[in-house]
Amino acid sequence: MQTKGNVVLHVADVQKHFGGLHALADIDLQVDEGKTHAIIGPNGAGKSTLLNVIIGRLAPSSGAVVFDGTVLTGKKPHEINQLGVARVFQTPEIFADLSVLQNVMTPAFARRDGAFRINMFRSVDNERGIREEAEHTLEDVGLMDRRAVHAGALSRGDKRRLELAMCLIQKPRLLLLDEPTAGMSRHDTNTTIELLKKIKSRGMTKVIIEHDMHVVFSLADKISVLAGGRIIAEGLPDQVRGDPRVQEAYLGGVH
């Protein structure tokens, strides 16, 4: 176990231009081990761009993203995942054609067998350990009773739970959540927040990108506020809440 305050993810002086447009400017972020770090900001602030830079989908124009001493820039998604970074998407990305249980078992195989292994001579039925682990994880997120259902048939909220379960079973060191409650009903949002709170205690580092304040303030340990491609404020939730620049950015962003 690393000591408290150890930096797991470091976004170091990242710039990103699209042509002449500065999407990100001088972003410097440090995410501490075991903390839930929220990045908020109005629409168009550059949140998605930042996330895409972190997970390697976009290459930064300058600067680097370092995860636990490894530079993520230029790595493929599966390599980043194998380093211990899991991701939750804005619209849940699940295997709609597979059963809920299979959905959760699949990531477990990725953790156990690595990025590629031809394990075609064992039956999935005989993978007791992985199956039990998956069932345990489903209990955790409250989907155990739906384990035999086609994942495509789940409600939006349940799909989000499923996606979370798929990330949790990998026991990632860093979990990235991209607007986990976007497009959800109040009820689904609340249950998702409850779930996130429940797993908060597990020592997993989390980065949440969100613009719903309610979600952010109930979960985050630390908040960075992004506006116009820059970080305009950073600190504990209470500090950020009272910061006039944040108020302005949000109000200005609305107009």
Add this chain to the structure above:
Amino acid sequence: MSELKRGPSRRHVLRTGLAGIIASGVAPLAFSRGAWAQEFCNNPTGGTVTFGLNLPLTGAYAEEGADEQKAYELAIQHLNGEGDGGLLNVLKPSALKGNGILGKKVQYVSSDSQTKSDVARAGATRMIERDGAIMITGGSSSGEAIAVQSLCQELGVIFMAGLTHSNDTTGKDKRRYGFRHFFNAYQSGIAIAPVLAEAYGKDRRAYHLTADYTWGWTQEESIKNATEALGWETVQAVRTPLGAADFSQYLTPVLNSGADVLILNHYGNDMVNSLTQAVQFGMRDRQANGKQFEIVVPLFSELMAKGAGENIKGIFGTSNWHWNLPDEGSKAFTKSFGAAYGSPPSQAAHTAYVQALLYADACERAGTFYPPEVIKALEGFEFDGMGNGKTLYRAEDHQCMKSVLVVRGNENPTNQFDVLNVFKEIDRETANYDPAIFGGDLGAAEPVPQCR
């Protein structure tokens, strides 16, 4: 490591009874022939004998397949003593009695070969294994004919080839069990070259467009050799893909190549399309080297001529047979076919009909269906009265030696069937050649392989 064994067949074909409606349609199954009675493949023990017709019923040659099928049906009627008897009356010598073959009524089964060698083999195998065909006949390409012929050799069943023009069929791929009535590319060359020299002069420069597969190559080679022997020069021979549809990219280079004759070694739809397009390129209105530019299609049939429409007018080519030949045999066949189907027969129909009759006659003369005896009866058999004059089934390569026709597209057709004129009949002696030049090995007739 094992070879097909001779001896009493252990043929374990499960001939279950007619357990279903569908099978009841496939009558030949019904004869529960005892395996012990069979000393060769599909020895007919009942009152009937079955021909297996392998015909292209779908795909680009469907019209020829349909015409062949009509001819076979007609031949079978005539063999069984129905209809007007057709060529039974004019075949000389003839052992045919008009009561089937060796007293057994003739019937047939058919299969769609799709002009693909794989499918043709599957169809032939079915007709032999399941339907008990004593003989396989038909087809519309050399690939098919050679593939089926070698299968028939393996199974010990006689194959009477339909349309196949490649030298290989009775050349390097000849088989003891395969017989060809149709003429070949080499004979086309011998036949057409003097006519071309006479009509177009000996100082000509030829450009070949050749279908890029085995038949095309043998045709190109035969025509090239025959014309060069007469003093023609070959400017260029360009291969074109099978089924190219648009030949324009091969035709443009012809224009300024210095050639004054275009020779199209194409068949079927390829020929229809390349000729149509060549004419549109103005090749027949062109002057080159101070001469009229000409197009030659070494092999064509009336069905292709119909497809090419007026583009065929005045074009020289060769044919195996044509319905307006004046001899008794041709007249009898044309009449009998026309009466049955309302149109004159094509050369495909003629060769199919003749092959069926020749096989039946050979069985009668041999007095048995036992293939080696039938083969002996066919080898070296000389006959007359089937069109094409006196004809010899040559023993060395199983090629029919007979007269070959040089035909020309009719300038003034009087009806829709009158698309070709017989320009010249090249007699058998001229069209003759030494079978040794193509090599090949017939293989043995005996031991008779046992079919599966």
Add this chain to the structure above:
Amino acid sequence: MAGIMSRKDATLFIGFAAVVLLLPILAAPFGAAYPDLLQRFMIFGIFAIGFNILFGLTGYLSFGHAAFFGVGSYAAMWSFKLLSLNAIPAILFAVAIAGVFALVIGYLSLRRSGIYFSILTLAFAQMCYSLAYSVLTPITNGETGLRMIRADPRVLDRLFSEAPAGVPVPSLFGISLSGWNGFYFSALFLLATFFLAMRITNSPFGMMLKGIKSNQNRMNYTGFNTRPYALTAFVISGMLAGLAGSLLVVTDPLAGAERMQWTASGEVVLMTILGGVGTLVGPVIGAWLIKYFENIFSSFNDNVLSSFFGFLPDGAREAAVVVAGKFVGEGWHLSLGLLFVLIVVFLPGGIMEGVRRISSAIRRRGGGRHATARGELSPSAAE
């Protein structure tokens, strides 16, 4: 079987094996019980199962699988010509060569997905076909097809004996493989292929492949390197196509170029969809159905029809023959086309969906609770 496969799978396998081995009796009422067609049932069954491992599991639709089939045929034939008439080296050689082709073509084609992948595979296969038909004639014997002749070297055989007289035929240590022997020989390979497909489908590897089909993006972010997975599936299915191609040469010793044409690639796609994509049995049924149409429907000429309708009075019989003649014999293509349209409109999951619907209807009538007792590991329950 326990330990290797679940009871459900064992039942399925045993049932399938029973049907396959009893085909000579079961197919008799349909006029299909002769060795050549049943060999083709086996061979194209293998081809379709192999194709389904790629298409059914990963969702990559290859339009060029006939190339591997053809390459397998040529390779096996060359083994017969150069090495030995024994089928075993020929099959091994064919599978290996087809595997190499699949590796190269798959490696390049899998850089793209969707229809771009399909067209890449189509393009590779069409190049193989065109060249085999024309300029590669020295290797393939072009239009006529590659055959064995007595004069072939066959070095392994010559070590032991002189070239025997007669037509050379493929064999298995001296046992001829034509006719029924060939059928049972191919049947063993079909069963082995079916077993392999079952193992793959039920294995973690198979689950990964299904994951690729379902959501490739999620697979990547879940830590899987999807391309080698897809490539492995591609190579396995290419090797099975090569196996099928070599078996066709073993049972019918001729290798023609047409079997590599795009229509042949299309045929296996149609077999798979017709039977049921992603199911184990479906592709086999699709293969059998299409081969049945091609070989049996096409043989119903007017002669056969009029004896079939023999019970009708004269005028009605002729009318019936004319009408039926449009759909069989030379019109068999029409029936096949209509069948495709009807199946895909009314049974999008192919014939297996029909089977499933019927069986679930029966189950519902017979006291319905079993319907929900599906294993949670196979929600599609397609197997």
Add this chain to the structure above:
Amino acid sequence: MFEVLFLQFLNGLDKGSAYALIALGLTLVFGTLGVVNFAHGALFMFGAFCAVLFRQLLTLETVTLDPEKLSPWGAPVEIRQPLVQAWFGDVGAVLVNYSVPLSLLLSIPVMLIIGIVMERGIIKHFYKRPHAEQILVTFGLAIVFGEIIKAVFGPNPIPQPMPTELRGAADIGAWLGMQPNVITYPLWRLVYFLFALGVIGSVLAFLQFTTFGMVVRAGMADRETVGALGINIDRRFTIMFGIAAVVAGMAGVMYTPLLPPSYTMGMDFLVISFVVVVVGGMGSLPGAIAAGFLLGILQSFASMHQLKAFFPGIDQVIIYLVAVVVLLVLPRGLMGRRGVMEA
């Protein structure tokens, strides 16, 4: 050598226009409806047989039998009297002469009806279905269509003469002031080239400048949004399918003098048209047109024997080789959009 290369280039443009025209219809259907239409070649064939039918109607004859004279096959000799000429005299002869271009008029309503019936009857149910099923159903339709044509018109190709004035070759070299009789090219192919450009131009202009076209283009980009605007996009898409059928049919009509139509021509054009569309990039109209010309020109040059001497068989595979190279270098063809037909 110059004239050879020039002719080859000209010919490549001409071939390219034919490819582009076929690919255009296919892309319209795919781009708007998202349907992979394997029956597109069959629509092309239907168009060609519109020309056949039209000519057969124009050359209807009264047939009287002369029992006195018998043909060699024993049937009474037929005396045929062309009806159209009998009714309209010289006008009739002109009509017959111009039957191919005139049959465009027949093909437009016929193809529109075929297209709309096909879309409403079958295709419509397949918008949301997987592409594999679309392929199966349209391939089945293609077979059925081919067999219908075979049943009605027979399997043999049926030649369609072009108007006498447009037969033979045009001396393009002489037009350009060069030596006569060197650069000549069939007149009808030039007509076809202009026709193809005209149709392509009209379709593009229609999509660009009409409201209908704008809605369809918007629908191509984002179907759901347009649907949400309360615009009945379905009806427009039906009409779009009809238009694509008409484009394919007209291409077929005008192609008949170059290629005597037979029932197999639909399948013959299927593969090449798909290769063109995919090389251009799925759903991209400019891409399809560019790919058509690219493939036409390269195919034309690859067929020269000078080149074939170095690369035997290059003309057989050039189309596929180009497809492979383009797709490996440019992931979505020349102008494809991300995410279209990649899953």
